[in-house]
Amino acid sequence: MADVDSERWLVVDGRRWRRTDPSLPDDVVAALTSHLGRGRSAVGAAKRRGDDDAVAAARERVDLAKHGLGERGPYWWDEPEPDRLARARDALRRLDALDGD
Template sequence: MADDPVEDEHFFVVNGRRWRRTDPCLPDDVVERLTSHLGRGRSGVRVAKNAGDDDAVRASRRRVDLAKHGLGERGPRWWEDEEEVRVARAREALEELDALDD
């Protein structure tokens, strides 16, 4: 079917929905730390929603958004930027995320 999403080096498909891939140029340690923040953010959203805590939901969604931007899964298309810009963007996201824990 012509309208089906297609996987490529920029996207993958799950249940017919296309998702942006993590930037492949990011160092493994950066991806690992960003992924940890992403998981904590997603868990925080779930817990905060169950508790009815709108402020905590917003804070957790902010963590998810920062992590996904750092991973290249949101924001500027990573494949359109030079590698040094992409890595710098990921490291900046990590700094912001780490600051949330202070």
């Protein structure tokens, strides 16, 4: 069971974090990770400005990226692979639309 757990969870400083879905194609993971990083950066910038609306919008971007990566929402290991890929691609489409891509 420990091997399965290590594929599903990452432990940092005693806290358990869900890993990215390993079945996702590298290009999808890279794009979602880029959106995640930009969202996290935007959260910090908005907090420094004291812009609560921008913080909320940036947090929504982070949440959407993490759902796409399988790090939030339903456990990826409980879902069929095609559903997981569809969720990731949908999240990516929605994130790209936020950028006007």
